[in-house]
Amino acid sequence: xxxxxxxxxxxxxxxxxxxxxxxxxxxxxxxxxxxxxxxxxxxxxxxxxxxxxxxxxxxxxxxxxxxxxxxxxxxxxxxxxxxxxxxxxxxxxxxxxxxxxxxxxxxxxxxxxxxxxxxxxxxxxxxxxxxxxxxxxxxxxxxxxxxxxxxxxxxxxxxxxxxxxxxxxxxxxxxxxxxxxxxxx
Numbered sequence: 001x002x003x004x005x006x007x008x009x010x011x012x013x014x015x016x017x018x019x020x021x022x023x024x025x026x027x028x029x030x031x032x033x034x035x036x037x038x039x040x041x042x043x044x045x046x047x048x049x050x051x052x053x054x055x056x057x058x059x060x061x062x063x064x065x066x067x068x069x070x071x072x073x074x075x076x077x078x079x080x081x082x083x084x085x086x087x088x089x090x091x092x093x094x095x096x097x098x099x100x101x102x103x104x105x106x107x108x109x110x111x112x113x114x115x116x117x118x119x120x121x122x123x124x125x126x127x128x129x130x131x132x133x134x135x136x137x138x139x140x141x142x143x144x145x146x147x148x149x150x151x152x153x154x155x156x157x158x159x160x161x162x163x164x165x166x167x168x169x170x171x172x173x174x175x176x177x178x179x180x181x182x183x184x185x
Contacts, residue, residue, distance in 0.1 A: 048158055049081075051121050056080035086176035088113060088162075089169050093180025096167045101185065110164055118158045126151035 008017045060076035061068075091109040098106035130138055130147040137143055169177035 044157075047121055047125055047154065048161060051124065052084045053077065053081050055084060056082075082172075085173055088117060089173040089177040090180035092162070092164055092169065093177040093182075094184045095164055095180075097181045097184025099165065113162070113164050114159065117162050118155050121158055122151045122155035125154040 005014070005017050012020075056079070057073070057077045059080045060073050064073060064076060091113050094109045095106050095113070098109070126147045129150040130143055133140070133143040167181075
């Protein structure tokens, strides 16, 4: 047994031991980066789309009542969430159509979309960041500054995802977008 390296294999040289340990360390580091990337992606998806999923869940619970079983609630949650996104992309089509006709009325559906899709999730992120601080420190400059910085950065991030002034929509929601475009032209 090597006293300097108690976990060395029998007959393993110092160089082999160091090479094996470096490989294990790199594998663990790579795995941690993959796990953290997946966690960040899931957090972004939840932060951007979670508000609408939760709204769909509340609507399905209200419609079906407390006696409904969970699979039925989740199916209706997905249906209501889809319809919420249909409304958003209908408004986006309206924005594009009104803007193409040089009508200033496009600002109204744009403001509604930005308020619902960007400000609400950004405010939730701001609240979560402020919640990371001790309640006694929430009025401090660091808490206020970091929470508002998170609000602004997340607002810009979400606005970049939806791109309300560009003529595009996901294939599953394109019919709703096209209907809004057709009505506004």
